[in-house]
Amino acid sequence: MGRGAEPLTAHETAGPDEPSADLLAQSVRFQEAFEFAPDCQLVTNPVGLILEANHAAVALIDHRKEFLIGKPLPLFAAEGSRSRFYECIWRLDQGAPNDAFESRVVRRGDGPRDVHAVARAGERRPGSRTPAMIHWIIRDVTEWRRSEATRAELQRRLTTAQEDERQRVARDLHDGTGQMLTALSLGLRAVRDAGPLTQEAHARLDHVQHLIDELARQVHDLATALRPAALDDLGLEAATRQFVVNWSKRAKVPTDFQIIGPHGRRFPPEIETVLFRVVQEGLTNVAKHAGAGRVAVMIGSTAENAVAVVEDDGTGFDMEGVAKMLLPGEAPTGHVQLGILGMRERVALVGGTLEIETTPGRGTTVIARLPLQP
Incomplete structure (x- = not known):
């Protein structure tokens, strides 16, 4: 048998225009x-x-x-x-x-x-x-979308339940514990007015009154942190202004408070709650980690969005490193990561976006934008 009659091997071709056996095998696998x-x-x-x-x-x-x-x-x-x-x-x-x-x-x-x-x-x-x-x-991605929608709805319900519970506990502290402390103060005053007291008795009563005043302040601060009554009664602007003023005094950090857009505008309750929580968490992070010398807080609205901004001139942080900890499947560690994750989840539940601009040594800016329904 001549060479022309021999069968082709895996690495030989039948002609210049015909594919090799390797190419044919690759084609089949593809x-x-x-x-x-x-x-x-x-x-x-x-x-x-x-x-x-x-x-x-x-x-x-x-x-x-x-x-x-x-x-x-x-x-x-x-x-x-x-x-x-x-x-x-x-x-x-x-x-x-x-x-x-x-x-x-x-x-x-x-x-x-x-x-x-x-x-x-x-x-x-x-x-x-x-x-x-x-x-x-x-x-x-239909089923994935449905699962995400279900998860978001459950998260929304959980957040609503948490806010309702915060509101209930805050009112109980104010109406229950707060009123009992007021009654104690009145009782001490009645003791003082009942008759002559020794100097030692006056000193002890003064000490007890100081303890009552300090406890009343702590109860008030706790109730405000849980759910400030002004947020429900007077709205976002008044509640945030009050919170910022008190925070600035406690943290001993000069803080500017500004309104974006028209003053006194009210938003839906869920929008006001989210914006207040963003400001609250942002200032908490500043107090614990930023080492800031000055802070600016802005709330209000544009034509399309309700907005909250917290800006500081503190130490900043490595956002890229924090972002890796916030990827799906990663467990956030530390208050900063948990705080950012909490803010993002709250903002996302109302269809908003959270933007964080930061560089080590150059401060941090947190911007929340929540869409307003026409």
Whole structure:
């Protein structure tokens, strides 16, 4: 048998235009990985017509593969979501290497599904920005979204319950313990007025009165920290002003208090509570960690948001290091991390954002923005 009749080995090719056995094996492995990938994967041409779809794509869209081939991918997006698919295709055509976005797709008989889509441009011909094809990976995040919504609702209820309990305990301290301390003071006054007392008796009564006054102050401070009555009775501006003035005296740190926008504006109770707690936590962090010489507190509103700002000229901190401790799966340690996490969770529950600007040695600025409903 001549050389031309010998079978090909794994590293030989049949001709210059034919793929090697290695390339064929790689192609088979790629095809298997594509077909059986857990996420929906599709290949489209540059204008979005489907060329290939894996098993997960067929299951997600709930149509036969033969039906999908040749159809425009945006056709299977939920109404109101198609424009984002076309925008993605346009971006890749303009030279972007990839794009990612949240959207919804229609699943036959099961309603729209929430998805996270990632599109990557294939190779581009020399001199052209248009990719030869687009590779799509679309992950169904419907159940994850539902779980997150449930978690957020449970967190909201927990926060509301905590605030209600804070309010109840604060009122009990004010109305119960506070009134009993007032009664004790009146009783001491009655003893003084009852008749002549020795100098030693006067000294002892003065000492007891001092203890009562100090205990009353501590009870008042505790009740205010739990839930200041002014927040419910007079609103955010009055409650925050009162808290800032008292904090400045205790911490011995000069503090400026300013109103952003119109004075005396009231917000929904949940908005006022969150902003007050941000200021409260921000000043607590300043007192414990910042070593600040001056602090500024601002609250109020813009056209779209209710805003709270706490700014200090203290030591600052490494935000990147703290941010790593706040990643999912990491356990925050220390008051700063726990304080930031608590503020972020409170702000997120009302759809707001928390921004922290800090550099070691250059102070810290905490900005909370909460959207106001029209």
